[in-house]
Amino acid sequence: ECAMIKGKTESGFEFTISEDIKNDYELVENLGELEDNPLILGRIVNQILGKEQTKRLKDHIRNEKGMVPTDKMTKEVRDIFSASGEEIKNS
Numbered sequence: 001e002c003a004m005i006k007g008k009t010e011s012g013f014e015f016t017i018s019e020d021i022k023n024d025y026e027l028v029e030n031l032g033e034l035e036d037n038p039l040i041l042g043r044i045v046n047q048i049l050g051k052e053q054t055k056r057l058k059d060h061i062r063n064e065k066g067m068v069p070t071d072k073m074t075k076e077v078r079d080i081f082s083a084s085g086e087e088i089k090n091s
Contacts, residue, residue, distance in 0.1 A: 007083030009076050013060045017048055017084060041070065045077060 003019035021027060030044050045054050061072040 005084045007080065009079035009083060011061065011072075011076065011079070013057055013076060013079075015049060015053055015057070015080055015083075017080065021048055022084070038070070041073060041077070045073065048077070048080060 004016050005019055006014070006016045008014045024047070027044065027047050030040055030047065033040055034044065045057070049057060057073075057076060058068045061076060062068050
């Protein structure tokens with residue numbers, strides 16, 4: 001049974017992630033690559049949250065034009081890491 005971490009981002013998005021994610025080397029690789037390749041943000045979000053929560057998060061930050069702003073998504077990911085006790089390096 002893997003431990004789960006529950007948290008809430010500044011914007012009020014509630015999430016549950018696996019404690020195991022902190023020890024996921026591929027996530028570390030992706031985070032390291034994020035600065036040079038912003039296109040992998042989607043992969044990272046899916047890796048951390050899974051399909052269901054990713055969909056909820058996208059709906060949570062969707063704007064009045066129906067778009068999901070990348071800057072907001074990046075901030076949510078940072079908040080999730082802070083809330084789960086992990087520091088993500090600032091780009």
